[in-house]
Amino acid sequence: ATTQNFPKAKRLYLAIRTGQQIYGIVGIPMEKQTQPDAFTSSVLFSLLGECALALDNLRNAREKEEAAVLAKNEQLRANLLRSISHDxxxxxxxxxxxxxxxxxxxxxxxxxxxxxxxxxxxxxxxxxxxxxxxxxxxxxxxDGSVKLRLSDQVVDDIVSEALRHIDRRSTEHHITVDCGDVPLLIRVDAGLIVQVLINLVNNAVKYTTAGSDICITAIQQKKAVEICVSDNGPGIPDELKERVFEMFFAGGNPIGDSRRSLGLGLTLCQAIIHAHHGEITLKNNSPHGCIFSFTLPLSEVNLNE
Structure with a gap:
């Protein structure tokens, strides 16, 4: 509208653009085939300019975010290759x-x-x-390709199965289990939760001296069950606690076997627990040592039924 090109058009089309970058087109209905007055045009182009700047900022932010993700992926890939080649x-x-x-x-x-x-x-x-x-x-x-095979499982059975597959050096430690007097039923993928317990117990075995105490406990908390793996070893410094679940982070504890230091076990544990909509945390044991605890959903099935 208002131009020699397609004079019968019923709208005036203006670009939302910054320089050569066009983000879109605005179509303004025109009842009369006349140009908008100077004030209206000024306000209109100001609005379009602000829209273009906002869209430009969004694009820049998105590009920065994508670049950061790529950089992180490249860093993870580099860390993986470096860790594998070394360890x-x-x-x-x-x-x-x-x-x-x-x-x-x-x-x-x-x-x-x-x-x-x-x-x-x-x-x-x-x-x-x-x-x-x-x-x-x-x-x-x-990547979401794992489909959880959920079933109702007794906590005692999962703990017993995990203890059958832990590091043979566990015989040098005192391992105790306390899941209470009442059987606790949870809704989980049994194989994955067994893997979580194996990794946590093996870590406790690896990073504590022979003769240390390792305790596995389970208690009910409302609609969830909290399972804890505690030890009385040297513990983890406070400044490193936030990083223990990072991929490839091993903490540099000299008690552990230095060659087995890829630091994937706790990352896997966290991924599995999050897939079950639970949480896994690390806190200090008293007077020294670590407590890794995680929550899992309580089954809706009653064992007495």
Missing amino acids: LRTPLTSISGNADTLLHSYDMLDEQTRKQIFTDIHDDAQWLTELVENLLSITKIA
Whole structure:
């Protein structure tokens, strides 16, 4: 409207733009084929200019956010490659070296030495397998491809199953379980929650000295169950507590096995608990040590039914 191009048009079309960037077009109904007066045009172009600036700011903010996400993903990828290349070298070298020893010197080794070498190979291979499973689980949970297989489970049964698969060094610690006198029924994916308990107990075993106490407790809290894994080890400094659930963060605790330091276990635990709409936290144990606690939904089924 008001121009020689398509003079029969019933609207005046103006661009929302900044420089060469066009964000949209505004169509203004025109009853009379005349240009708006100077004041109306001034207000109109001011409004369009403000709209364009607002949209430009939104675009810039979105581009910055996308760039930050890309940078974070690149950093995670770089950390993963660096961690894998560094931390996997030791167990792989150990497996290769021990296997070579058995191949070329088997007859010259006594039975005790052979057994120790076989045990070392098994432990290193077991850790590598656990690492791969944790990586796959984190990836699947993060992209939503894991479908929780929810069922009603007794907490005691899940704890017992987890204790059957923990680190063999757990025999050097005092592990106790207290889930109360009344059976607690939760609605969970049993396999994933077993994995959470395995990771938490193994961490307690790894980062405490032989002879330390590790306690697993479960109590009901309204419509949820809180499960805690506590130890009386050296604990974690306050400045590091907020980072323990970060991927690749291992804390640098000298008591732990330095080669097993990818720091994926707690990240996986957090992802699994969040997928169950629960929370996992870390707090100090008294007088020293750590308490990892997480909540899970209580089942609506009554055990007495």
